[in-house]
Amino acid sequence: MLHVKNRELVVPGRLLAEGKYLLGEGTFREGNGIFSSVVGLAEVREKRVSVISLQGRYIPREKDFVIGIVTDTHPFGWIVDLNSPYTGNLMVSDLVGRKIDVFKEDISKFLRIGDAIAAEVKMVDERHRVQLLARGRGLGRIERGRLIEISPAKVPRVIGKRGSMLKVLQDSSGCRLQVGLNGRIVIKGGDPKMINSVVEAILLIEREAHLSGLTDRIKAKLEGMR
Amino acid sequence: MERPERLIVDGRRLDGRRPDELRPLQIKAGVLKRADGSAYVELGKNKVLVAVYGPKEMHPRHLQQSDVAVLRCRYNMAPFSVEERKRPGPDRRSIEISKVVREALEPVLFLHLYPRAAIDVFIEILQADAGTRTTGITAAAVALADAGIPMRDLVAGISVGKADGTVLLDLMKEEDQWGEADMPIAVMPRRKLVTLLQMDGNFTPDEFRQALDLAFKGIERVYEAQKRALREKYVPASEEER
Amino acid sequence: MKEMVSSVKRDYIVNLASQGKRLDGRTLDQLREIEVRRGVIGTAQGSALVKLGNTQVMVGVKIEHGEPFPDTPTSGILVVNAELLPLASPLFEPGPPNEDAIELARVVDRTIRESQAIDLEKLCIKEGEDVWAVFIDIYVLDHDGNLIDSSVMASVAALHDIKPPKDPEWTLPTFPIRRKPVAVTVAKVNGVLMVDAGLEEENVMDARLTISTLEDGTICAMQKGGSGFLERREIEEAYELARKCGEEIRKKL
Numbered sequence: 273m274l275h276v277k278n279r280e281l282v283v284p285g286r287l288l289a290e291g292k293y294l295l296g297e298g299t300f301r302e303g304n305g306i307f308s309s310v311v312g313l314a315e316v317r318e319k320r321v322s323v324i325s326l327q328g329r330y331i332p333r334e335k336d337f338v339i340g341i342v343t344d345t346h347p348f349g350w351i352v353d354l355n356s357p358y359t360g361n362l363m364v365s366d367l368v369g370r371k372i373d374v375f376k377e378d379i380s381k382f383l384r385i386g387d388a389i390a391a392e393v394k395m396v397d398e399r400h401r402v403q404l405l406a407r408g409r410g411l412g413r414i415e416r417g418r419l420i421e422i423s424p425a426k427v428p429r430v431i432g433k434r435g436s437m438l439k440v441l442q443d444s445s446g447c448r449l450q451v452g453l454n455g456r457i458v459i460k461g462g463d464p465k466m467i468n469s470v471v472e473a474i475l476l477i478e479r480e481a482h483l484s485g486l487t488d489r490i491k492a493k494l495e496g497m498r
Numbered sequence: 499m500e501r502p503e504r505l506i507v508d509g510r511r512l513d514g515r516r517p518d519e520l521r522p523l524q525i526k527a528g529v530l531k532r533a534d535g536s537a538y539v540e541l542g543k544n545k546v547l548v549a550v551y552g553p554k555e556m557h558p559r560h561l562q563q564s565d566v567a568v569l570r571c572r573y574n575m576a577p578f579s580v581e582e583r584k585r586p587g588p589d590r591r592s593i594e595i596s597k598v599v600r601e602a603l604e605p606v607l608f609l610h611l612y613p614r615a616a617i618d619v620f621i622e623i624l625q626a627d628a629g630t631r632t633t634g635i636t637a638a639a640v641a642l643a644d645a646g647i648p649m650r651d652l653v654a655g656i657s658v659g660k661a662d663g664t665v666l667l668d669l670m671k672e673e674d675q676w677g678e679a680d681m682p683i684a685v686m687p688r689r690k691l692v693t694l695l696q697m698d699g700n701f702t703p704d705e706f707r708q709a710l711d712l713a714f715k716g717i718e719r720v721y722e723a724q725k726r727a728l729r730e731k732y733v734p735a736s737e738e739e740r
Numbered sequence: 741m742k743e744m745v746s747s748v749k750r751d752y753i754v755n756l757a758s759q760g761k762r763l764d765g766r767t768l769d770q771l772r773e774i775e776v777r778r779g780v781i782g783t784a785q786g787s788a789l790v791k792l793g794n795t796q797v798m799v800g801v802k803i804e805h806g807e808p809f810p811d812t813p814t815s816g817i818l819v820v821n822a823e824l825l826p827l828a829s830p831l832f833e834p835g836p837p838n839e840d841a842i843e844l845a846r847v848v849d850r851t852i853r854e855s856q857a858i859d860l861e862k863l864c865i866k867e868g869e870d871v872w873a874v875f876i877d878i879y880v881l882d883h884d885g886n887l888i889d890s891s892v893m894a895s896v897a898a899l900h901d902i903k904p905p906k907d908p909e910w911t912l913p914t915f916p917i918r919r920k921p922v923a924v925t926v927a928k929v930n931g932v933l934m935v936d937a938g939l940e941e942e943n944v945m946d947a948r949l950t951i952s953t954l955e956d957g958t959i960c961a962m963q964k965g966g967s968g969f970l971e972r973r974e975i976e977e978a979y980e981l982a983r984k985c986g987e988e989i990r991k992k993l
Contacts (some may be wrong), residue, residue: 284652
């Protein structure tokens with residue numbers, strides 16, 4: 273039996289369903305019941321009940337696309353801040369794509385402290401130690417663009433269902449966006465005014481992520497700017 | 499201040515409440531910009547502000563727990579929060595309260611989801627009028643939920659006690675100071691599980707049972723206000739009624 | 741401050757508890773052997789050494805002149821301090837009292853203060869200026885579990901051992917102590933309640949509830965500890981245990 277409506281705002285401890293339902297994210301089971309563990313919007317898809325959290329830090333998961341900032345180096349690579357309780361480790365071979373003899377070659381020419389990188393989470397172990405991959409299409413050092421940070425919980429809204437919001441953001445502004453699931457977003461484009469409009473649009477999405485009808489409003493806003 | 503001759507006259511307390519009445523309670527979630535989660539609670543003249551930071555990287559690293567997040571709590575009274583200025587910084591009372599508050603919040607959190615991390619809860623008592631530790635817990639639970647930290651329930655706190663031989667809900671300063679017993683309690687309301695229980699003074703076994711009954715009633719009211727506050731952050735009260 | 745416990749040992753203790761049994765063969769409502777020795781320290785006005793199984797706690801009480809608090813100008817002063825000495829456990833470290841030591845001292849303080857065992861009003865020398873201050877110093881010598889109960893026992897025994905200070909201003913015939921408050925801590929191990937947990941049981945307990953009672957069964961202090969929770973029926977059951985075991989302990993003091 274279902275005790276919640278789709279997109280209903282729920283709080284921790286709220287009974288969502290009883291009986292044969294599947295646990296989605298933001299939920300836990302106790303006895304026969306499925307409860308919400310966070311403040312968020314309930315989502316029922318067939319038999320799976322989840323709660324999309326409206327707050328919370330980014331926790332790395334394998335295959336996630338993230339934007340990191342190099343904070344330290346070690347003999348074989350770099351420590352990367354992920355806007356998360358957990359830092360990432362990037363080995364030099366996962367950036368450069370060839371064997372490097374770290375005793376002969378100085379790796380500081382590839383990355384320096386403070387550099388931003390686009391990366392994929394390669395591996396997370398049970399203690400949440402994170403290995404990154406920054407080699408391949410769209411990955412690696414970020415050379416230019418405007419970097420902003422938003423609440424990681426709001427990133428799914430910036431991307432939208434099957435990328436719909438991201439498409440609107442890019443198509444109606446002419447800018448290119450790299451959206452890290454860790455809440456960091458890089459915006460590239462020729463026109464600084466348009467970049468500013470995209471930033472404003474993203475901050476609006478962040479503020480009103482729990483409301484519906486956002487996509488159309490963002491589209492109208494950006495097209496009005498052009 | 500002199501002790502009034504009687505703390506209860508014709509079934510009414512000094513501020514006009516009946517024995518089973520709470521003081522006015524207001525809770526607001528998400529009041530601070532920088533914190534990951536925050537809450538502000540007023541209970542009568544108590545004013546309590548709580549910030550939550552985390553889960554975040556644990557420093558110093560030797561305090562990391564390899565399989566769970568560590569919850570750290572700091573209960574602190576502002577120097578101006580009481581009649582006579584309180585010397586700033588932790589004293590023995592606040593260190594003990596910080597410990598029992600932490601233990602009151604731990605059972606509700608899924609700490610194993612964040613190995614090696616830390617979650618910091620800062621409880622600042624801005625104005626005190628008895629019941630600050632339980633008001634702090636009420637606020638802390640809302641702030642933790644506001645930070646998006648997974649929880650099995652909220653934790654609601656209230657104090658019960660006795661003055662002029664009558665068992666009372668939600669003691670105010672005069673009743674705490676001159677009454678015969680004070681019992682702070684915190685509960686995970688959904689299953690009525692007690693996570694903090696302290697008491698000093700004098701209770702007969704019967705009074706103790708009455709006090710528990712009263713406490714559970716009060717907790718329900720606090721719980722409703724907590725849930726409302728978390729919803730109101732996203733859906734303003736007026737909109738929810740529509 | 742908990743020791744790392746292997747899952748094998750945890751399971752063993754939990755398993756025993758679910759059958760109503762314990763590591764040392766006791767029943768769930770059975771205290772360890774209690775030994776109380778009074779007058780162990782000549783330089784203190786009152787003192788006691790309590791052995792509760794292998795746990796050993798010494799308390800020395802000193803009585804000195806003190807200045808009364810402004811809001812209680814005719815009342816003597818009670819100060820309780822606890823030291824978790826490094827000699828008592830490999831986990832205790834030198835330095836200022838940590839939260840465990842502070843909690844211990846404050847629970848003992850509340851138990852004695854709220855029981856009104858000491859008639860503090862009798863300890864006035866000159867109103868607003870000079871009163872007797874009673875310093876209870878708890879010295880944990882060997883930590884094998886249940887420091888709260890053993891510290892309350894040693895404190896109450898030491899208070900009943902007090903010989904008046906040799907001071908011309910001391911005019912009372914005896915030290916004004918009139919009751920014997922007793923703390924009983926009930927540990928919850930995987931949902932099973934037991935009294936007087938040993939160290940190994942403490943290391944696996946979910947929560948504890950200390951209930952301090954007086955001769956007539958009234959409660960004067962309580963303290964829940966640990967990261968678990970208690971159900972209401974567990975709290976009421978703990979009270980019954982506290983009352984029953986409290987009687988036994990009181991006979992030894």
